[in-house]
Amino acid sequence: MNGWTKFYADGSTYIGEDSLVYRGKASWRRSSSDRLVKVTLQHDNTLLSIEGPGEYWQSDEFESSFPGGSTLIRRRIQRKILPSDNFFWVVSSGWESGTQHHIKFHATAGSGMVFPVQRSDIGTWMTVEYDVAKGKWGYRIVKGLL
Amino acid sequence: MATVNLTWSYADGGNAISDYVDHGNVPNGNNSPGQEIFVRHDGESAITNVGFFIREFTGTYNGDATSNADIIEILGWGDANTAAAFGGIMAHWGATEGSPYGSNYPAYDDKDPINASVHRTGIGDSAESAIELPVTTGAVNAGQIEAGETPGVRFKLRISVPSDEDTVGVRLFDHVAKYSYTS
Numbered sequence: 001m002n003g004w005t006k007f008y009a010d011g012s013t014y015i016g017e018d019s020l021v022y023r024g025k026a027s028w029r030r031s032s033s034d035r036l037v038k039v040t041l042q043h044d045n046t047l048l049s050i051e052g053p054g055e056y057w058q059s060d061e062f063e064s065s066f067p068g069g070s071t072l073i074r075r076r077i078q079r080k081i082l083p084s085d086n087f088f089w090v091v092s093s094g095w096e097s098g099t100q101h102h103i104k105f106h107a108t109a110g111s112g113m114v115f116p117v118q119r120s121d122i123g124t125w126m127t128v129e130y131d132v133a134k135g136k137w138g139y140r141i142v143k144g145l146l
Numbered sequence: 147m148a149t150v151n152l153t154w155s156y157a158d159g160g161n162a163i164s165d166y167v168d169h170g171n172v173p174n175g176n177n178s179p180g181q182e183i184f185v186r187h188d189g190e191s192a193i194t195n196v197g198f199f200i201r202e203f204t205g206t207y208n209g210d211a212t213s214n215a216d217i218i219e220i221l222g223w224g225d226a227n228t229a230a231a232f233g234g235i236m237a238h239w240g241a242t243e244g245s246p247y248g249s250n251y252p253a254y255d256d257k258d259p260i261n262a263s264v265h266r267t268g269i270g271d272s273a274e275s276a277i278e279l280p281v282t283t284g285a286v287n288a289g290q291i292e293a294g295e296t297p298g299v300r301f302k303l304r305i306s307v308p309s310d311e312d313t314v315g316v317r318l319f320d321h322v323a324k325y326s327y328t329s
Contacts (some may be wrong), residue, residue: 022148023329028329029191059326066163113214
């Protein structure tokens with residue numbers, strides 16, 4: 001089930017599975033983005049996720065040249081970094097269909113692969129991407145929505 | 147993910163360009179006529195972060211050198227800092243400005259005049275360095291194309307051949323749009 005899922009503070013979810021989006025049955029923009037606590041994005045055997053209450057965005061990047069048509073290049077989820085975000089964890093683990101790469105924001109430090117949030121990063125966007133052609137994932141912090 | 151398709155055409159809402167764009171035969175020191183190209187897409191919402199770049203030709207190469215040699219040469223034309231060596235792939239973004247598409251194309255000593263660009267090393271030579279779609283193309287916001295069949299977004303593309311070019315032949319390149327879509 002490729003696509004994204006919104007997770008809300010009350011435990012409910014909204015699923016943007018690709019076939020639903022394609023048929024106009026699901027939409028990131030038309031669904032609520034209030035009180036989100038986590039967003040996941042699945043593409044084939046890779047599951048990406050960001051966790052932590054806040055503002056999220058999802059987008060897909062394409063390239064097009066004539067007369068070749070359009071190609072999906074990468075898929076991404078983004079979360080705006082808050083003043084209360086002091087640390088983030090990066091955890092990769094197996095899941096039922098492949099590998100999950102999870103980034104979780106937290107106010108206090110913990111063990112494992114934990115990084116401090118730079119104060120200069122507040123207001124910028126943690127971006128987790130999946131490169132469709134290369135089959136690779138990565139994360140970076142960018143100034144705006146992509 | 148459903149692909150959001152970009153359509154390139156010669157008229158707003160017109161038929162999709164179905165073959166490579168031929169910029170014709172251009173003598174040394176001359177420019178091809180600016181070819182006006184319209185872009186639209188089939189997404190329900192606007193596409194954003196729209197930018198353009200050129201890259202090595204990815205189709206079946208039937209030029210006179212190699213696709214790699216062509217892109218290196220074309221970017222070198224744009225990099226050149228003398229009038230005789232300067233040229234390249236130039237875009238004019240001034241469709242909605244006063245007298246549309248004025249004459250201010252790039253020159254060796256002014257590569258970024260108002261409403262025009264030349265693809266060169268580090269400028270429009272990759273997705274990362276794509277030249278953002280400006281509002282003077284008819285876009286509502288920079289880098290954004292609204293949904294619909296006739297968004298009215300267009301620009302002109304021309305080829306400028308340096309006057310000191312010494313090799314006659316066909317050059318091929320890909321002209322690419324990159325863009326983001328949120329459902």
